Amino acid sequence: MAIDRGASLPLMGGGSGARPPTIYDVAEVAGVSHQTVSRFLKGEGVRPRNREQVIHAIAELGYRPNFAARALATSRSQRIAVLTQEMGEIGPGRILQGATLEAREAGYLLDIMPLDVSDRSAIDEAIRQANAQAIAGILALVSTDEMIDAFDRTDFRVPAFIGAEEDDARGEHPAQRNARGMDLVVDHLADLGHRRFFHIAGPRRWVAARNRELAFEHALAKVGLVSAGVAYGDWSAASGYDVASEIPRNLGITAVVAANDQMALGAILALSRRGLAVPQDVSVTGFDDIPESAFITPPLTTVRLDFEEQGRDAFRRLASLIEDRPTSVAAMSAELVLRASTGPIR
Structure with missing residues (x-):
């Protein structure tokens, strides 16, 4: 059966009669099939080149997924509770930014819950509240011993990923x-x-x-x-x-x-x-x-x-738990940036 893609209608931004772009518009701009766009929005595997083309097309068109429709179609929430701390610090802030971008591209909405690490009862209460919400999963971006301990003691009712750095002193997985x-x-x-x-x-x-x-x-x-x-x-x-x-x-x-x-x-x-x-x-x-x-x-x-890739990787790993699919762990790079604060010893 032929599908009317409404090609004759103006896209969003074209005036009072404008309509929002659809996945068919994204597919046309990206040069891929609408099934590829749909798989990308669901967080399913898409070839890297196609993935980049779809991302660029979404940005160009200002496409926004219909989260309500998708939730009805899949009987699954698209909301993720993110528990994080010290958002004013550079590392945690950039990690959260990366997770937010990856979630948006995968069609999820993040509910961000900043935690006060100095108040253990507040941490426990925030975890309890997150566990009681109608959400697809929980992403914990934690950095301190108090936070890690609180999450290790919690039984989550939905898929959860704890994005905590391993303690190298324990000989586990060196950062x-x-x-x-x-x-x-x-x-x-x-x-x-x-x-x-x-x-x-x-x-x-x-x-x-x-x-x-x-x-x-x-x-x-x-x-x-x-x-x-x-x-x-x-x-x-x-x-x-x-x-x-x-x-x-x-x-x-x-x-x-x-x-x-x-x-x-x-x-x-x-x-x-x-x-x-x-x-x-x-x-x-x-x-x-x-x-x-x-x-x-x-x-x-x-x-x-x-740090942004670290956040993206954390969200991808949570999404793989939610959608029951395999994922790979990103290799985190480190690069020395030479500037004028170092020089030869006198």
């Missing part, structure tokens, strides 16, 4: 992006002649902070060195400033390796106020490559991580 990133940092500094390293670590209750500290120690051991000291910040520039202000001069430190860029920025200011030039007297490195790191004085050498 290769941290290990690779610290190897790149330490190798770079060692090649410049540095032998006395100080680490500004993140808060110990964060798994990522512990993993980066462990990766730092392992990276030093690979080049035959040991850490000359470590102190703990809270990811903020202020904490990096405070730590760097207290580094004893008699340690002979020539390289400060911070666990994130904000603490590195604070450290650079503190060192300069102590009369130490960066990088002439002390080299400083960060981790994460926040946008501001390229625009301070001096611009910061750091490790660039693809």
Whole structure:
């Protein structure tokens, strides 16, 4: 039976008689079949090239899936509860952004529930509320021991994926992006002649902070060195400033390796106020490559991580549980970005 695709009608944006674009319009612009568009919107397997063409066509046309119609047709909700924390931090914020983009492209809506990690009862109550909702699944983007423990003790009534970094100290699944990133940092500094390293670590209750500290120690051991000291910040520039202000001069430190860029920025200011030039007297490195790191004085050498892909991967893995289909785990990359905050030892 022929299907009237309404090709003679103007698409959305064409005036008062405009109509919203359909999957047939998306298929025509993408150069694929409407069945391919339908599979993509359901989160089913689509060849990479076709996937990219469909994504571009959806963006070009401003296509929005009819979630209500799909829920009626499949008898399944398209809503996902996302439990997350510390959204103001760079990593968690970008991970959430990636998950949001992937969910939108797959035809799901995210209900984001920020959690206060300092209040355990509030965490338990938020999990209870999420479990009681008419949702397709739960995505937990967690970073701290309190959150991980709360989710590990919960029996979810819908498919759930806990996007938590494995604790490398337990010898489970090393976060290769941290290990690779610290190897790149330490190798770079060692090649410049540095032998006395100080680490500004993140808060110990964060798994990522512990993993980066462990990766730092392992990276030093690979080049035959040991850490000359470590102190703990809270990811903020202020904490990096405070730590760097207290580094004893008699340690002979020539390289400060911070666990994130904000603490590195604070450290650079503190060192300069102590009369130490960066990088002439002390080299400083960060981790994460926040946008501001390229625009301070001096611009910061750091490790660039693809947080958005981490969020996308977490959502894809949840979607595979919801839709009972296999999925692959994305390889997370780490890239050293060389800037002017590092230089050869005097």
